[in-house]
Amino acid sequence: MKIAIPVSAGRLCPHFGHCEQFALIDVDETNRQAKQTTLLTPPPHEPGVLPRWLHEQGAEVILAGGMGQRAQQLFADNGITVVVGAASDTPENIVQAYLNGSLVAGQNLCDH
Numbered sequence: 001m002k003i004a005i006p007v008s009a010g011r012l013c014p015h016f017g018h019c020e021q022f023a024l025i026d027v028d029e030t031n032r033q034a035k036q037t038t039l040l041t042p043p044p045h046e047p048g049v050l051p052r053w054l055h056e057q058g059a060e061v062i063l064a065g066g067m068g069q070r071a072q073q074l075f076a077d078n079g080i081t082v083v084v085g086a087a088s089d090t091p092e093n094i095v096q097a098y099l100n101g102s103l104v105a106g107q108n109l110c111d112h
Contacts, residue, residue, distance in 0.1 A: 001027045003098065004059040004080075005091040007039070012088045014065035017045045023091035024057055032099040034092055047071075051078045063094055063103070 005012055006019030013019035019042070026036045040057065043049055051071065054062065055078040062075060063083050075082045085105040086094055097103035 001029050001060050002058045003027055003095050004054050004057070004062045005094055006062075006064055007091055011090060012063070012065055012086055012094055014088065016062065016064045016067050017050065017071070022054065022057075024059060025091060025095050027095065027099065034095050034099075037091060048074055051075045051080065054078070055080060061098075063098055 003025045005023045005025070006016035006021075007013055007023050008018070008020045021039045021041050024038045024040060025034050026038075027033070028035050043053055047070070051074040054075075059080055061081045061083065063086050065084065065086055065088065067075075067082060067084050072082045072084070083098070083103070083105050086103060089097075094103065
């Protein structure tokens, strides 16, 4: 499985559309461990571009702080599971919490 996390300054960016990069983390689902992290600079943010681009990168899950409803639907249309409300932390810590079932996903931090 590959998990995508929007990052700025090495930590989860509160809104995925404003991030500097995406951390794409390959996960060993059997051992519930991150295997490899790749940082990629996304294309310019326009409606529908990031869901397609992340799908092309092989992402199956996106862990975000906030995301609008339209974007969530576009990710779902591209077969990507969306989890919103994650607190700012390093991508590796967020993924490990997700894999352990201890990720606290709270309120969607997107206000639009």
